[in-house]
Amino acid sequence: MPCIVWTKELETGIPLIDKDHKVLVSILNQVYDAIGNFEERAVLGSALNSLLEYTRYHFAREERLQDVAGYPGLIAHQQRHHELAKQVQDICQRYEADNSTVQGAEVLEFLRSWLVQHIQKHDMGYLAQCLGNEAAYQAAEQILFSPQGTIPQPEKKGLVWSALSVLIVEDNRNFQLIIQTILKSLGVRTISVVSSGAEGLEVLSTRSFDLVLCDWRMDGMDGLEFVERARGAGIASKVIMMSGYSTDDVRQQALQIGVDGFLEKPITARGFLEMAGRVMA
Ligand SMILES: [Fe+2]
Ligand SMILES: [Fe+2]
Structure with missing residues (x-):
């Protein structure tokens, strides 16, 4: 049973952003599935790592989109992203230091509101400026998920x-x-x-x-x-x-x-x- 169900209200209408948000929702649901099963601490750790990595990647893409589209709220949005990523990072670090300190109920409570609220309250705010801006979409698409972080990386030669x-x-x-x-x-x-x-x-x-x-x-x-x-x-x-x-x-x-x-x-x-x-x- 998933903890977050993808609904129309979460859709921004920007294909790359919706795709990222769906991936984040699916990772959150994987974290949810792993919580409470103490035989599966490594599963929870992997899910949290994925969440942190994908969060950073998505935020970088979204910020690039806003930047190219000239969204005036970019700095404030960046600040929110920074705080949200920090919260996930703190959970990951606590998990790494002593995984028994990461309590299911607390993480669930946080994650349940974390993404949904951000999408509904903040991400919807940049739509008027960004929706349909193909140049901004293309710039955001160029940010790839890579070991070097979120800098644009051409696919490694020979490994597609x-x-x-x-x-x-x-x-x-x-x-x-x-x-x-x-x-x-x-x-x-x-x-x-x-x-x-x-x-x-x-x-x-x-x-x-x-x-x-x-x-x-x-x-x-x-x-x-x-x-x-x-x-x-x-x-x-x-x-x-x-x-x-x-x-x-x-x-x-x-x-x-x-x-x-x-x-x-x-x-x-x-x-x-x-x-x-x-x-x-
Ligand atoms: Fe955002
Ligand atoms: Fe977002």
Whole structure:
């Protein structure tokens, strides 16, 4: 059950802004799903990281839009964005320092009003100036989600996210959603998801993928066995293993059986970008 349902009242009519707001709503709902499930602290951490990263990215795009359109309220809006991002950052930092201090009820209360109020009270204020301004839309579209932050970045030569096909092998439903959100934010269009190593092997026997993201700990066949069997079957896709607690021994073992890189949970879009960029180079 989602905590925020997307409604017409949240729509600004500016396609790129509505797209960003929908992504933010979906990340908020993922945070909501992860709260209260104490076995899934890494899920909550990953969702909070995604929220912070996507928030910064969206704010930068929105500010560029307002700037190019000549919106007189830009400075005040920037200040509000700054405060909102700071609030999410504080939660992330508290989570990092001691995740037991991040209480579900408090975070929920905050997040429930955070985005919805900002969209309805403040974002609607710049519409008169920005709606239909194609030059402003284009300028905002040029800000890409990148490891360097929100500076315009041309897509790295040889790695075109939109052309990448990715298979996610993960048995945790919340993690599946978070990873998909991160991949979609980057522009990846071909994403398949399976919940077990056995299903992963089945899919790989019929289709090829550029990149496989697999969880280390899974019921039944674990990530190691999955990769070993995939490599044994001649699967050449690049493989990134996601793990909450890997030691050097474990990493060494995984590299020997054909894992190309590691991603520590809680994951971040930035961490994924850097690792995928390295593995796919
Ligand atoms: Fe805003
Ligand atoms: Fe916004």
